[in-house]
Amino acid sequence: MAKLKIYEYPHPILKQKAEKVAGVDDEMRKFLDDMLETMYASNGCGLAAPQVGVSKRVVVIDIAHEGEEPAPLYMVNPQIVWKSEETEICEEGCLSLPSLRAEVERHASVKVQYLDYNGNECELLAEDFLAVAMQHELDHLDGILYIDHVSRLKRQMLVKKLEKIRKEQGGNQI
Ligand code: NI
Numbered sequence: 001m002a003k004l005k006i007y008e009y010p011h012p013i014l015k016q017k018a019e020k021v022a023g024v025d026d027e028m029r030k031f032l033d034d035m036l037e038t039m040y041a042s043n044g045c046g047l048a049a050p051q052v053g054v055s056k057r058v059v060v061i062d063i064a065h066e067g068e069e070p071a072p073l074y075m076v077n078p079q080i081v082w083k084s085e086e087t088e089i090c091e092e093g094c095l096s097l098p099s100l101r102a103e104v105e106r107h108a109s110v111k112v113q114y115l116d117y118n119g120n121e122c123e124l125l126a127e128d129f130l131a132v133a134m135q136h137e138l139d140h141l142d143g144i145l146y147i148d149h150v151s152r153l154k155r156q157m158l159v160k161k162l163e164k165i166r167k168e169q170g171g172n173q174i
Contacts, residue, residue: 001030001033001034001037002034002037003034003037003038003041004034004035004038004052004053005052005053006038006042006047006051006052006095006096007050007051007052007053007096008096008097008098009096009097009145009147009159009162011096013050013053013055014050014051014096014140014143014145015143016050016055016143017055017141017142017143018048018049018050018055018056018057018058018140018141018142018143019055019056019057020056020057020077021056021057021058021076021077021115023115023119024076024115024116024117024118024119025119028058028076029117031049031054031058032058032060032074032076032117034052035047035049035052035058035060036060036062036072036074038052039060039062039095040062040070042095044095045061045062045063045133046059046060046061046062046063046133046134046136046137047059047060047061047095047137048137048138048140048141049141050140050141050143051095051096051140057076057077057078057141058075058076058077059074059075059078059114059134059137059138059140059141060072060073060074060075061073061075061130061133061134061137063129063130063133073124074116074117075112075114075115075116075137076114076115076116076119077114077115078112078113078114078134078137078138078141079112079113079114079138080110080111080112080134080135080138081111081112081113081123082110082111083107083109083110083111084107084108084109084110085107086107086108086109087105087106087107087108088105088106088108088128088132089103089104089105089106090103090104090106090129090132091103091104092104092132092136092146094136094145094146096145097145097146097147097158097162098162098165099161099162099165100147100158100161100162102146102147102150102154102158103150104132104136104146104149104150105149106131106132106135106136107131107135108127108128108131109125109126109127109128109131110125110126110131110134110135111123111124111125111126112124112126112134112138147159
């Protein structure tokens with residue numbers, strides 16, 4: 001397995017609509033393994049392929065807490081097929097926007113169809129934080145970041161904060 005480079009805001013690949021994948025083969029499984037390793041190494045609970053520079057509809061998620069058994073979800077060509085009317089507000093962060101967090105309103109539950117690690121067609125009804133994680137990661141596949149869901153003023157504030165943090169850390173500026 002290999003740790004991949006994470007692309008950060010405002011890299012243009014994060015704004016692109018990712019392409020559907022033909023199917024799950026060994027090469028895709030290797031990529032899924034690498035994505036999961038990269039996500040764990042960065043202490044993330046979700047990662048979408050565009051975040052590692054690959055514009056394909058592929059996502060990994062693991063919302064297990066530290067000390068719990070890992071529970072990785074591999075999702076290829078994921079699609080939301082149902083969403084609840086009920087919404088909830090949750091604080092989100094993103095590996096492509098390091099050190100930032102903001103509250104975002106999402107559907108409280110969603111049903112997602114996808115291909116799993118073995119290429120099997122799956123359907124999952126997600127609630128609470130898993131539903132939030134799925135909506136966040138699936139957004140990445142359409143070039144949407146969580147900061148696109150907050151007000152313009154709040155977004156400008158977050159981006160300024162990110163620039164300030166980068167300046168303080170030195171380097172890593174785009
Ligand atoms: Ni993200």
